[in-house]
Amino acid sequence: MSELPFKELESLSLLRDLPNPKPQPSDKRGYGELASLYTAFSLDFAGSLLSKLAAHERTEIFDPFGGMGTVGEAGRSLPLQVTLNDISPFASLSGLFRTSQRDALLRAFDSVKAIEFDESSGNEREIFLTAIREVSASEEPVISWMGSANDEGCQAELLAVHLLCLIRIETHRSYRGSNPTWTKKARGEEISLAHLDDARSLVLGKAASYVASLPETHLDFKANHSCGDVSDPRLVDGQFDAILTSPPYPNRTDYIRHYLPGTELLIGGDEAAERRLREDQIGTPLIRKEIPNPQLPESVVEIIGKIGAHESYASASYYVKGYQFYFADMDQTLRNFHSWLRNDGVAAIVVQDAYYKELRIPVPDLLIDMAAAVGFKLEERLDFKVKQALSNLSAGARRSAPKKHVQETCFLLKKA
Numbered sequence: 001m002s003e004l005p006f007k008e009l010e011s012l013s014l015l016r017d018l019p020n021p022k023p024q025p026s027d028k029r030g031y032g033e034l035a036s037l038y039t040a041f042s043l044d045f046a047g048s049l050l051s052k053l054a055a056h057e058r059t060e061i062f063d064p065f066g067g068m069g070t071v072g073e074a075g076r077s078l079p080l081q082v083t084l085n086d087i088s089p090f091a092s093l094s095g096l097f098r099t100s101q102r103d104a105l106l107r108a109f110d111s112v113k114a115i116e117f118d119e120s121s122g123n124e125r126e127i128f129l130t131a132i133r134e135v136s137a138s139e140e141p142v143i144s145w146m147g148s149a150n151d152e153g154c155q156a157e158l159l160a161v162h163l164l165c166l167i168r169i170e171t172h173r174s175y176r177g178s179n180p181t182w183t184k185k186a187r188g189e190e191i192s193l194a195h196l197d198d199a200r201s202l203v204l205g206k207a208a209s210y211v212a213s214l215p216e217t218h219l220d221f222k223a224n225h226s227c228g229d230v231s232d233p234r235l236v237d238g239q240f241d242a243i244l245t246s247p248p249y250p251n252r253t254d255y256i257r258h259y260l261p262g263t264e265l266l267i268g269g270d271e272a273a274e275r276r277l278r279e280d281q282i283g284t285p286l287i288r289k290e291i292p293n294p295q296l297p298e299s300v301v302e303i304i305g306k307i308g309a310h311e312s313y314a315s316a317s318y319y320v321k322g323y324q325f326y327f328a329d330m331d332q333t334l335r336n337f338h339s340w341l342r343n344d345g346v347a348a349i350v351v352q353d354a355y356y357k358e359l360r361i362p363v364p365d366l367l368i369d370m371a372a373a374v375g376f377k378l379e380e381r382l383d384f385k386v387k388q389a390l391s392n393l394s395a396g397a398r399r400s401a402p403k404k405h406v407q408e409t410c411f412l413l414k415k416a
């Protein structure tokens, strides 16, 4: 790949005056009407940073933890090539939806409107799986062929599949617990055709308003999509000018579970596949078989030591393992970022502090130390106060440290 000289980055200019990454009411009125954006950053934040990157001729952008696809929607009116990846197939299809042309989206609406839900197939999940086979003409689970999301032919089918996932999520609203990261699993429930039709009308109505509000794509905008574990090194070294992303935090968030009614449809209800996806998530609440032991900076080793030595129940035997997995995964991730970026490429990373009981885990500081150890230098840093901490969503977490000071940080790394 040729290495054209970049326009010089003005020192301390990329993050200056960026808006707060916290999702805004406008985000909730947009794609947030269709799926929860509980760990997303705001369109405004992503759009401001992408405009600056475009102005500095950094046009090959990668979000390896694409989530609901905010970077994709924010980039669609700019001359950028945006690549979105996520381990969650539901997240990957959200990214496809938010970066698609309006006419492709409207065609998907028509095919979903035309579905005649087939009650004879039994329980509600089967009804949705049958509908998916109708719009996609494939017997295989969607996850096995969604790698073709970049082919125009398959895009139309995947957009219709995504609408069906959103409709199933709508029919599962009552399965959400008080902790928003947890959605109960439906087990063979029945559903009436009237309920299905109401959910379809509601979702298609909201989706139509959302699509009407989307800007046309820039002539030079292009989006690529992949669904996979960030540790899977299928990418070319030096491929990207910039990474803009918000990785998971060590707070046991289960993204697969949160969007489960959608994900289940994409993996064809395969429980072993669901378990694998949940285990492979960074920050997973599940315990994997192997405990990793990479060389990590002193600051990280010290925090892991404090968690292991905490007096609370099962800190040493159980909870510390989650932090060992998290920091080992993020170490490998930062090494990959370093390889995937061109020389002089930049990585803008957004993360929040986390807490173990009352112990503050300064995640941004720790990731910055880890990034330095793999060959990055810190260019800029911007801290924002946070009202609703992601590590404080459960009642138990709120009890153990009711007055947590939490901040969200955006930091910019450059290859040293």
Ligand SMILES: C[S@@+](CC[C@H](N)C(=O)[O-])C[C@H]1O[C@@H](n2cnc3c(N)ncnc32)[C@H](O)[C@@H]1O
Pocket: 039, 040, 041, 064, 065, 066, 067, 068, 069, 070, 071, 085, 086, 087, 088, 091, 228, 229, 230, 231, 245, 246, 247, 248, 249, 255, 256, 280, 281, 282, 283
């Ligand atoms: C903080 S969210 C990103 C939110 C995103 N910025 C947005 O605006 O919606 C982190 C994402 O990382 C994904 N993720 C977790 N583990 C992963 C892994 N091993 N490989 C790739 N993606 C992963 C999760 O599915 C989740 O969507």
